[in-house]
Amino acid sequence: MPFEPVILFFILGLLAGIIRSDLKIPGVLYESISIFLLLAIGLKGGIELAKVPVASLAGPALIVVLVAAIIPFLAFAVLHNVGRLARADAASIAAHYGSVSVVTFAVAASYLLRLDESYEGYMVVFLVLLEFPALVLGVILARRAGGDTRWGHLLHEVFSGKSIVLLVGGLLIGWIAGADGIKPLDLLFMDLFKGMLAFFLLEMGLVVASRLADLRRAGFFLIGFAVLMPVFAGGLGVVTANVIGLSVGGAAMLATLYASASYIAAPAAMRIAIPEANPALSIGAALGITFPFNLVIGIPLYYWMAVSFEGAF
Amino acid sequence: MPFEPVILFFILGLLAGIIRSDLKIPGVLYESISIFLLLAIGLKGGIELAKVPVASLAGPALIVVLVAAIIPFLAFAVLHNVGRLARADAASIAAHYGSVSVVTFAVAASYLLRLDESYEGYMVVFLVLLEFPALVLGVILARRAGGDTRWGHLLHEVFSGKSIVLLVGGLLIGWIAGADGIKPLDLLFMDLFKGMLAFFLLEMGLVVASRLADLRRAGFFLIGFAVLMPVFAGGLGVVTANVIGLSVGGAAMLATLYASASYIAAPAAMRIAIPEANPALSIGAALGITFPFNLVIGIPLYYWMAVSFEGAF
């Protein structure tokens, strides 16, 4: 199979939603599994982090974060100036695309595992670092025209957001306890991870099906953006990965991070920080187009780009 | 032990309900585990299905489904003509008994596993095929006197019902991905299955305890029906299994399918399709009597019938 089998659960959920099945995944289960996934990813990263000298990551991390800032700025320019979207909408969408999708990251990790392609375990640190700067940039872009942002409030919102708390918390626990300390928890947080991911993708399929109507409102320009933006960002990721000397697997992962659009942290933060932006547009694009695109086409594409680019030297 | 230990969880739930314990299993957990069980059974079946030529199943499947149609017709005749139940009630109960119980099927599978008795893995295909025809027959029986059934609506209701969607969806995913593709999910969907079943049976015990009052309304005739009907249907299953050449384990499983009464798909579908039927009667009989009867007495009995009948040749 050219794609990860776990994607089939997403397709099942999508079809169930489209035929208007009475299959409903309780909202509580959605929340529980998302907490699980965030915590598990953090733990896994923390264990890996314990294996490398943290200081040695500072340089690469800085480059990864700085380069990533290109994405929201470019996205905003395209959406606002070319696509004529309102400033608030353009800024909010830019924040979604500048941030990252944890589930897309997890599917990419599964994809590489199946290909026996290894990648740098501390990648999760980049995931955490990439999650929030774009959210702050989005608000800055939205507010350039003026308006009163309660910055203290916004920063609290972002840093105390459940994604950051669980990812960073998991990272620290994994780092402090180390692989040995966590071993009794491996069954839940490591071995069951993929099954939980399958379940979550089933739910995401149902959610995406319920947002398909939003896409009509979005229009062709936004749909095109939602496909081309991740491809460009993926390319940027592969180049950056080579600059900082990541493996092929690492390059594919960084490309996926750059290419993915957030739909856990960003919608929550943007709804409060840029209330005048229409969430149907940002969620429609990020979740309705980019997320499935990345699952089915994007991840194999970014991997192929990572392999080809390395071969290019 | 003559019975499956997992049944003890059902008994615990039942007792907890009877002594009016404040133990309450959240409704959301009920829904989550039922989604899990349906999906897991589908997946398991799909993997097995991948091992046999699908075309070769068409003949046996047709026989299994056609013979099964006897059950709702007979049940309706007994209930309406002998038991003097109203047409709608008789038809609705007939639909419950013509359809199948996924949990009873799972307990029977556990029972056989403990005895090291193997059965045809594609049995799940029969489970799926037996789930819905009786629901449609039930509505036909209820409406023979006239009345306006919105058939398009009913068929949509049945085929987009969560049981069918998850069973068929799981079947297809298992079939497409195959045992290898599903392997990383085995821990969740296969190895944890029995634990989840135990938890679900605890919940079912609580549910059954809360429906015991319905049984008084049901009356002796219906209680007798709820014990004798499955025994007859089980016998029919053993005979049919021998006609299509199933193993002893397969015969016990088919007998269990025929003997079991639905309480996930049928109550939901019948409530909408035959609203004038009293759900206390159908659920009281199917869940209050037949379900526990099958768990404790039925399954060992059907297995004994399967063994004896084979020995009879």
Next chain:
Amino acid sequence: MPFEPVILFFILGLLAGIIRSDLKIPGVLYESISIFLLLAIGLKGGIELAKVPVASLAGPALIVVLVAAIIPFLAFAVLHNVGRLARADAASIAAHYGSVSVVTFAVAASYLLRLDESYEGYMVVFLVLLEFPALVLGVILARRAGGDTRWGHLLHEVFSGKSIVLLVGGLLIGWIAGADGIKPLDLLFMDLFKGMLAFFLLEMGLVVASRLADLRRAGFFLIGFAVLMPVFAGGLGVVTANVIGLSVGGAAMLATLYASASYIAAPAAMRIAIPEANPALSIGAALGITFPFNLVIGIPLYYWMAVSFEGAF
């Protein structure tokens, strides 16, 4: 690490609550995991119980329960006479401290496992037996001045409470089915136990954070009580354990049981049985101080006491 790594999840939850993160664990998940933990502990105990002649436990169990009765009486005297708390409040708090905390017990078991220190498996029987007498004593202490207690009602409340039902139910199932019968459930109830405990501790951290305000109302006297009472009770546990001849691990476990304060069974029972007691005081002390104290300092201390005391002979 001097402490159990699983405690880090508690600390994460506590910090998340303190910084007012939007991380919220759904109440349903709390209930589901608490059902799981109670049932799993019961099962584990039942399997162990099947290995010893039950009659031989009667003597030690009687001693354990009788000595434990000192705790609520002493606690009441200290709180009511020294601390000048109202009779109802003193009695309710005494009941909490006389009863036991299942999660503290589980963390202590983890702690000993990591140290390769074994303990008597039938300890769970003591856990069950210690859970309820203090609840009844608490009501007696509250009502000494008169007042009308509906005793039948209270006893039903206590014995049909979910903690007792699940612990005793699990115990009986484990005992009847034995290690072999339960084996297919081991993955869920044994191997996943510690992961579930980690998740639950995360939730408990959030809950404790939300009760910190109660502590201010509690005052210094109660805070001192919440630290010193468990230390005294732990000492009593070590002595009692040596009287009935438990191993060092068993002594540490009994000390933990004596030292722990209930926050699942007791709050529910006391709210109904002694409604005039302020739950902010009892829960603030038991959950806000004693629970974290036991996790971080108490358990290692009781173990050290158990080791030293044995060495003293």
Next chain:
Amino acid sequence: MGVQLSPRKLLTIICEASLEEAIAADLLQSGGHGYTITDARGSGTHGRRDAIWPASANIRIEILCAEEAALDILARLQESYYANFGMVSFLSDVLVLRPEKF
């Protein structure tokens, strides 16, 4: 006073959860502009409905609308569901902002 309030009716329906889709469809057909649903449990002439499994769950539906629409919806409910389903409805007077919305 910064707010302009206008009278409208609030129609509340309590019924079996299995009717959710059907009633939601009915409401939109009756020209309703919106509704709000919460999960519920309860007790009535059809016995105790404790919501521990789907077959015993209730829902509580609220519809803000003009009096005429409320009576129209009530009449439909009475005709379609009252005979066969556990159901209770009641009407009350409320004041709303933006009356044109309802």
Next chain:
Amino acid sequence: MGVQLSPRKLLTIICEASLEEAIAADLLQSGGHGYTITDARGSGTHGRRDAIWPASANIRIEILCAEEAALDILARLQESYYANFGMVSFLSDVLVLRPEKF
């Protein structure tokens, strides 16, 4: 007009979830014919009750009944629970079909 409406009272009680069984029993004893419960959280003089664990959960109970019954239930609640429990109740006027049911 196809619907016949009669006036009744709606009594709403918001209280600690731990009282659910006790109040449900009281209601049936006071001659109530039914009630509806939803899960809730909130804030009041007893502080914030965020429903993240059983001890901090609220419920919201509604009872449709005649005025007399409503006052009777209120009097009982006041006597049995107001002193020791977080609890708020209010009464409002509603119109119902089938008034004999309540």
Next chain:
Amino acid sequence: MGVQLSPRKLLTIICEASLEEAIAADLLQSGGHGYTITDARGSGTHGRRDAIWPASANIRIEILCAEEAALDILARLQESYYANFGMVSFLSDVLVLRPEKF
């Protein structure tokens, strides 16, 4: 009659779940003494909100208070949220015990 009832207003707000913290803070600032929240789903001019994930969940907030406070809160809501959020509010008359509490 054992109970003394006084008139108060009940303000009900139905809105996106993401506003919970913000509105709860507003209420306490406006001098509100308490509120009750239940989870909800629904449909309105912003489309269907089915609560299958956090971004499509609603909440239903109730505040018992004096008329003045209710109008004050309504005015604030209208100013802060009506333009950008799915939100519906309504006011009704109720009778309460212990009026000084609200």
